[in-house]
Every structure is written in structure tokens, then in C-alpha cells.
Amino acid sequence: MKTRRLFRGAAAATCGALLLAGCSAGNPGTSSATAGPVTTTWPDPGAGLQGVTLTLWMSTQTAAMADNVIKSFEAKTGAKINKVVIPDVYETNAPTKLATGAKPDLATWQPTGSMLALLKPSTALQSLDGAPWLAKQTPAIQKLGLVNGHHYAAFVNVPSVLGVFYNKSVFQKAGITSPPKNFNELLADAQKIKAKGVAPFFGAAGDQWPTQWWPQVLLAEASKKGLWERVSQNKEKFTDPEILGAVRQFQDMVKQGLFNKDDKTSKYTESGPALLKGEAAMVLQLTSFASLMQSTADTATIDREIGWFPISKDGNIATSVPGGDNALVAFKTGDPKREAGARQFLRFWLETYYPDYVKAAGTVSIEPAVPTPPGVPEVVKQATAALDDAAGSMQQNAAVNPDFYVNLANMVNGTMTPEQVTSTTQSQFAQLAQALGIQGF
Template structure:
């Protein structure tokens, strides 16, 4: 997640480079692969390359080992240094392509990599019909063509909370809407604990506070209006969310060290009970899992989605959630890449889920027994979720940087939204979006 956010300011330049200075949406529609090879087809002498980020390079290990043994293929996982997305785009612009790569499967990031020209269509993939309804078509699709294979449950913006802090404050059930959420925070503060913990020093998660407030509006078409330049970040919907965020900070509901606190600090504070809640995504729970086992996490940490009127989750798939397959010009390798995906999401999927201690996306594969309940609850919230800015907007401006500046006291909410809107319009225009 962090890697993607650092790279957003470079998307416009990447789009132009990847599309040969043409409209990235102007390429002819992709056609489905001619065939999906049987997962056990022998591939002696075939070498495949998978590009991965530093936080996803170990994900393929169990699958690659089993696939190599089964087929005779050789699969090399290459780590692209952070910022990952920027590095991938730069390599592809020079003609360097892998066979497969981890990639954020949102429409904006598929556009950024010029999917119609660079990627194989995954339409007709044999595993698609086995995906649970909540995730089958949630992401990975651009202009009605499937380009990404979702392998793990997409990240969700929501609230992780410390159960002991809630009990100490006399809170017996999780909040059912934004007003309940704030009432719980004020109750926790009265009980002597910091209600909310924010990582203003590391910056990248600041925008979750704004985006969860926009969940109901997103369900009603907010980002469609923003994409068509019919609504702006400076208009009341988004501006009010930013103002609300600042108001809660000014009220003293956050950690006193909000300006310097880090991602690691946030995990420590929630796990220890020094703070009651954190608005975060799935990668945050990875920090908690590194510090405590499943039994302790089940005892201490819970999750609930939040939106103004209820409990609508905001989904934001990241690059560790999905794989894309490239058009390399080598038909044998392209077929082998599809075969690896077919194996991964077919007979190899249950072992993958178990090895990753993760949630299954398929109806005939079981969740790992080692998945903490909070992550199961996050996955369950996908059934009533809505896409994030990254998922639904045509471009992704540096909202988080502007919000971090607001936390530091160098920007007002009005300046945050104005600078975000200016950058959004520039990016949208560079992509050829209508109305900009």
C-alpha cells in the first residue's frame, strides 16, 4: 500500500511512456486467450519470471515450488525495489517485461500500466466461477475485460479496535454508524485512554479517515461525478470529510504524538491498549501478527467497518492481492504464465491459502485455521463494500500527503482539497479523461 501511494504523483508520466504518447484507452479491446492449458502440462525448458515487491516476494514460494515439481518449469521471482509501482512502470516503458507480476488490480492502476496493450486477457479463466460472489468481480477488470487474478482477500479500510479498551470504557457493542463511532471515542477518552491513534509521521494512512467518511457517497456515485469533473475535492462532500478529520484532531481524540507517530507505533499502541482504535487496512494487521499469535489477537483485537450512516466497508486492493500476466511476444511463455495462474487458483489454491494463513476467495477452499477473527470479519465486510478513491477514481492524487501537511499545521482543509483537486485534474487530463 505504502509503495503505491508514494508512486501516484508519477502516474501521468508513466501513462504517457507506456502508451507511446497515445491515449491509453485507445488500444483495441483485448481478446480472451485461445486456450487455458491444463495445470499439469509438462513445461520442461520453460523459464518464467514473476516480479514482486519487497512485501510480496515471499507470497509465491509454496506455489512456485509445487508448480516447478509438477511441470518441470523454472520460475524466478524477482524483487523490484521500492517504490515498486514506479519501478515496474519504468522497466516496462523501456520494453522490459516479466511473464507475471504482482499489481494493484484497480481500474486506475490497470490503466496506468496500459493493460489493453501490455497484458493478457484473463477472460474465461477456469477458476473465476469458483470465486465467492463478493469478490468475483470486485476488482481486476478494465473496460469489461479481466486482466488481474485476485489471489488474496482485498484490503479493506475500517476500524481495528482493542477489546480490553472497549470493556474498560463500558462499551459492549461495536459502533453502528459514524455518530456511534465518535460517541465511543469520547467515552474511551473519559475512561482515560487515547481513543484514536494516527501515524502522521509515516503519512500514508491519513487518507483512510477521509475515505471511510465518503463510503456512503461513493455508493451513490461520488467518484463517477469526480471523474466527469461534475464534482470536485473542493466541494462540500469531500471538504466536509477533511474538516471533520481535522476537528477530531483538534478535539484531542488522537494520540499526542500524531505528527511524528509511525506505522509501528500505531500497532504497538493498539496491541498494548494505549489506544482504543485505528482506522487502517489489512496490512496493519500484518504488523499485529508479527507481534502476537492468533490466540492473543483473537482475545485483544477486533474489526468493524464504518461509514457515516452505517457499516459500509471501503475496499482498496493492493499489489500483494493480485497478479497480472504480460504479453511478451513468446506464445509458449504466455501460455505457461496462464498455466501457472490456473494451477495457483486451481489445485494449488488450498495449499496456498494454508501456507499464507489467509482467507480463501473460493467456495471450495477453506480458510486457514490460523486466520484471526478480525481478518475474517474484514473479509466478510466485502459483501457490502464500496470502492475507495484508488478503486473508483480515474486518477489518484496525493491526498495523503496533503492531509499529513494539515496534521503538521502547514495546510488548512481548504488548501488540502484545493491542492488535491489541482493534481487530480492534471492527472486526469494526462490520461485523456473527458471533461478535463
């Protein structure tokens, strides 16, 4: 698996930049040049495109992801793909370029409700409803990348889910013979591990962003019951008992010493080696955490030493968090030939070239007819299977994405209380929602 990165922040800056962008008129299912509905055509993936140049924006982390696809597409069609790598932070700098009037034909983008909403998809993006590849993908994927019932994201990689990676030997030495069946059992196991002198969990508050996962898994059941939709309608707040209770639970875990002693300063990159060495028993992370472990261990070692299970407050529900390398969006540029060319490129990637792409990437296939190649760790396969019943994360289901993780990291460092974390996050959420004109704010 290639190293993957989740878009993690700069929400206010992103929103502000996008509000300055002049989005073209149009609606889902209509062209950018007409006001009436038109039938979207899906050009043959190998059709000739001589003289057509498509611009593709990518982040530094996804810069090489499409290289082989591009090379093959250009050779087959005669088209030219102008790949533009936007420097970090992509989720801030890409919208800033859009605000200047620049517009690509295609771009990698985090396919969550909050991030897609920032692009004003009904006017700025091509609707991908009816795309030929959709029916070939797993049902779980077909339900993602939607805004107001319309598809705007073309998934090329399987989305990450949140779950617990654990060291099998540490569990065995602590007398734990099976994964916990709910959060209370998880905490009981953590105490057994702590009694053996091992850190139950490896945090990485020095990087801030991993802190947000603990409250989110505690909210999985609530998410399935519409929590983030209610928050997006201003019918429920971060300061209300549900989310506040999850934040308090996380703080209790920190106070009980269930994390590594250097949690306040430790980094994400340290968590993989710590788990493999048994210096920590568990890491709550995205599926892409396996890529970090693969940088220091082979698949056989990971399969032998590391297990995985989903966790939630009352059971074993995973939480879905699509990342920035999972999908592409196609922009409305006003040029029908280029817009059709963008759709053709997506078809080529997800139909003609997809078996080769999956094999080269060494990743789980999101098309049942295309086999997952050898060498993918078992924990990745298990996490992918959990996607079918996963709850949506805040990033996936909420209308906007506040800097929840920054406030939680401050709490870990002792500078904010749970009440201050939720109050500040609610204020940020409302500010972003107001800026986007979301009703109820």
C-alpha cells in the same frame, strides 16, 4: 498471515513513466500478434512446458509470496520462472523499467482501477475474461480487478477493507457495550474514552499514508452512489461539499484531541503495539493490520483482546482497498507460447496449488470450496465478510490516484487547511487524468 503492503503513492512519477512505455497493440480478447478477435485458451495447469521461461516481477514486500508456487510449478511442468524483485518504490520503479522496453510475463500489481489504468490494460495486458478460476472465487472478488468491464487481475489473496480495530478492555472500562452504528456514535464513544485518559484513536501521520482512510470511510455511502466515477468524469471535484466536508470532519477530530499526542510523528508500526497495550482504543486500518499485530501477539491474544467493526458516515459500511499483494497481471509480450504459459501459471496457482497456498500463507481463502486454515484471527474473518457489501475506495474506483494522503498529513501537521488539501488534490487528479487522456479533463 504474511505482512502485506498497500501501494501508496508516487502517482505522478508512475504515470509519467508509463506514458513513455511503448505498449503493444491489441484489444481485450485479442492476441498481441493479431488484430482480429481470437478465442483465449486456458492450458491444463500441469501440462508440460519444457524450454519455456517466464519472467515474474515482484516487489520487495511480495518477494517470497510465490516461492512455493514457483517451485511446485517448475517441478510439475518443466518450465522455468525467472523471479525478478524490483526494489522499492515498486510502483515507481516497475513502470520505469517498462518505459525502457523491459516487459515481464507476469507481475504482482495493485488491482484497483487507478493502478490498472496506468498499465493501459487494453493494449498491454492479457484479458483474463473467462478464466477457469473466476467462477470458483467469491462473488465479491469476481467484481474486482476490472477495467471497462474486462478482468485484468488474477486475485490470489483477499483484498483489505477499511474498518476499526478496537481494544475490548478499553471499551469496557469506558462503558461502551456495543460497537457504534454510525460515525456520530463513533465520535460520542471517542469522547467517553478520552474522558478516561486514553487516546481514542491512534493515528500515524508520521508515515503520512494512514491519514487518507478517515475521509474515505466518511465517503463510503457517497462512493456507493457513484462519487468516484463522477470525480473521474470531472463532474464532481475534491473541492465540492462532499469530499471537502469529509476532510473538515477529519480536521475537527484532530483539533478535538482524539488522536495520540504524538500523531504528527508516530509510525504505522507503532499502532499495533499501542492498540494491544490499550494505549489507544481504536485504529482505523486495512485488514492487513492484523499482520502487524501478529508480529507481537499470537492469534489467541488477538481474538481475546481485539475486536473489529466497519464504519461509515451513516452506518457500518466497510471500504474496499485492494493491495499490491492481492493479485497478478499477465502482460502481452508478443510470444504466444509465453503468454499461454503465463495463463497456465495463474491456473496452477489458483486451482491446483491454491489449497496448499492458503494453508502455507495462513490467510483467508477466497474460494468457498477451499477452507480457511486454523490460526487466522477472528477480526480478519469479520473484515473479509464485510467485503461483500463494501464500498469502493478512491484507489479502487477512481480513474487515477493522487497524493491525497500527503496533503492530509500536511493538514494534520498544520501546514494546510482542508480547502488547500482538496484544491491541491484536485489539481493533482486533473493533471494525472490529462496525462492519461481521460475524457473530461
